[in-house]
Amino acid sequence: MATYKFKLPDIGEGIAEAEIVEWHVKVGDVIEEDAHLADMMTDKATVEMESPVAGKVVKLAGEVGDQIAIGSVLVEIETDGESPVEEPAPESDEEMPIADGAEEPTEAQEEELPVMDKAEAPAPAPAPSPEPEPEPQAKGAHVLASPTVRQRARDLGIDLAQVKTTSDRVRHADLDAYLLYNGGSVSHGGSATRADETIKVVGMRRKIAENMQAAKRKIPHFTLVEEFDVTALEDTRAMMNKDRGDNPKLTVLPFLITAMAKALPAWPMLNATYDDEANVITRHGAMHLGMAAQTDSGLMVPVIKDAHGKSVWQLARDINRLAGEARTGKIARDDLQGATISLSSLGPMGGITSTPVIAPPQVAIIAVNKMQELPVIEDGELVAKKKMNLSLSCDHRVVDGWDAASFLQEMKSFIENPIRLLSA
Structure with a gap:
C-alpha cells in the first residue's frame, strides 16, 4: 500500500491560501478516481477539488x-501502489472544474437530451427485459449531486445515500420521487416543525458578513428615495424589444445604468472611492x-467595466453574461474587482423602498425597487402611470x-x- 498526498493547487494568481467550504469525503471513505473531495473558495470563487486517484481517505x-x-497537502489517500506518492501542485487552474454544477446540465437541458433506445435500430428487436429497480446506497456513502441538490436535500432532511x-448522480427529479414514494409532500395548510440547526459561518457567507x-461600522450612511415615472420608458423598452433581432431582451436595468452614466459627470463625488x-x-x-x-x-457583485461607454444592448449582454457566470461559479476574479459605484435590484421582489449598504471603498449605491401601476391626477384627469422608486445610499463623509x-434629479x-x- 502507498499514500498519495494530494496538494492544494494554485487556484488563482497571487492567491496564497483558500478556505475549505465543504468536505465531500471523510476519513475512511473508499473513493474512485475523479471523486469530489472538497469545495475550496477564495475571492468569492469556489473551485471543486477532485481526486486524481482511487483509494481510501486516511x-x-x-x-x-x-x-x-x-x-x-489537502487530502491523503491510501492507494494500491508500492511507494508513497505526492501530487505536484499545478501552476494554473484554467482547466479546474468550477463548483455549483458548472459542468452539469440544467434541468431544462436534461429534458432536451435525446433518449437513446432501440427505436433507432433498423429492425424491431425483442422487448428488453425489465431493468432492476435502482437501490439506495448505504447510509453515509458518498453520493454525486450538484450543490443545489445537496442544499435542497439538507433543507428537507433527506439522506442522499x-x-x-x-x-450517476442524484438530481432534483430523484428527490421529487423520493418524497412521493416515502410519504413526503408539500403541505398547503402549514409547515412541519423543523429541528434547530447550527450553521457555521464560512466561505462566501463569512466574507459577506465581514464586509x-x-x-456599517465605518461608513455613516444616508439614504434618499425618489419616485420615477417610467411609463414612457416602459413603452420605449417594449418597442425596442419587439424589434430587437438577435439582441438580448432588454430589462429596465440597462436604461437605469445609462441614466447613471449620463448623470454622474455633473456629480463626480458619487463615482468615487x-x-x-x-x-x-x-x-x-x-x-x-x-x-x-x-x-x-450568497450575494456576488460582478463589475461591468466602462459601463459609461456602452449602449443599452451591450449592457444587456454584459448583465446576462456576468449574472450567469456568477450563478454557475464560472466568473473570473477580474470581473469581481474595480467597481466605482454599484446597483442592486431584486426585480419584482424589490419592495416599495430599501436602504442598500455601500461596498467600501465605494461611496454610493443605488437600489432598484419594484415597478407599480398607480393612479395619478394629471391635468385634472385620473390616469394610470407606471412608477418606481430608486433608493440612493451615500457615504456622508464624502457625499x-x-x-x-441633485444627482437623483438628473x-x-x-x-x-x-x-x-x-x-448621443
Missing part, C-alpha cells in the same frame, strides 16, 4: 472554515458598475445631501425622457 487537512495554504437514482459589518486610512478620495473618470447578483452561495439629491430627467436618455 487524512484530511482541516475542518470547514479553515484556511489551507497553496501547495500544502437513501435516494434511488438511475443515473457588511465593516461597511475613499481610502479612509490615507484620507484620499479618488474621483473616477470611468464608471465601472458593480451589479449585485444573487447566487446559491453631501445636496449632491445626492437621473430622473433622463429616465422620464427616453429620447434624451438614448440620444
Whole structure:
C-alpha cells in the first residue's frame, strides 16, 4: 500500500491560501478516481477539488472554515501502489472544474437530451427485459449531486445515500420521487416543525458578513428615495424589444445604468472611492458598475467595466453574461474587482423602498425597487402611470445631501425622457 498526498493547487494568481467550504469525503471513505473531495473558495470563487486517484481517505487537512495554504497537502489517500506518492501542485487552474454544477446540465437541458433506445435500430428487436429497480446506497456513502441538490436535500432532511437514482448522480427529479414514494409532500395548510440547526459561518457567507459589518461600522450612511415615472420608458423598452433581432431582451436595468452614466459627470463625488486610512478620495473618470447578483452561495457583485461607454444592448449582454457566470461559479476574479459605484435590484421582489449598504471603498449605491401601476391626477384627469422608486445610499463623509439629491434629479430627467436618455 502507498499514500498519495494530494496538494492544494494554485487556484488563482497571487492567491496564497483558500478556505475549505465543504468536505465531500471523510476519513475512511473508499473513493474512485475523479471523486469530489472538497469545495475550496477564495475571492468569492469556489473551485471543486477532485481526486486524481482511487483509494481510501486516511487524512484530511482541516475542518470547514479553515484556511489551507497553496501547495500544502489537502487530502491523503491510501492507494494500491508500492511507494508513497505526492501530487505536484499545478501552476494554473484554467482547466479546474468550477463548483455549483458548472459542468452539469440544467434541468431544462436534461429534458432536451435525446433518449437513446432501440427505436433507432433498423429492425424491431425483442422487448428488453425489465431493468432492476435502482437501490439506495448505504447510509453515509458518498453520493454525486450538484450543490443545489445537496442544499435542497439538507433543507428537507433527506439522506442522499437513501435516494434511488438511475443515473450517476442524484438530481432534483430523484428527490421529487423520493418524497412521493416515502410519504413526503408539500403541505398547503402549514409547515412541519423543523429541528434547530447550527450553521457555521464560512466561505462566501463569512466574507459577506465581514464586509457588511465593516461597511456599517465605518461608513455613516444616508439614504434618499425618489419616485420615477417610467411609463414612457416602459413603452420605449417594449418597442425596442419587439424589434430587437438577435439582441438580448432588454430589462429596465440597462436604461437605469445609462441614466447613471449620463448623470454622474455633473456629480463626480458619487463615482468615487475613499481610502479612509490615507484620507484620499479618488474621483473616477470611468464608471465601472458593480451589479449585485444573487447566487446559491450568497450575494456576488460582478463589475461591468466602462459601463459609461456602452449602449443599452451591450449592457444587456454584459448583465446576462456576468449574472450567469456568477450563478454557475464560472466568473473570473477580474470581473469581481474595480467597481466605482454599484446597483442592486431584486426585480419584482424589490419592495416599495430599501436602504442598500455601500461596498467600501465605494461611496454610493443605488437600489432598484419594484415597478407599480398607480393612479395619478394629471391635468385634472385620473390616469394610470407606471412608477418606481430608486433608493440612493451615500457615504456622508464624502457625499453631501445636496449632491445626492441633485444627482437623483438628473437621473430622473433622463429616465422620464427616453429620447434624451438614448440620444448621443
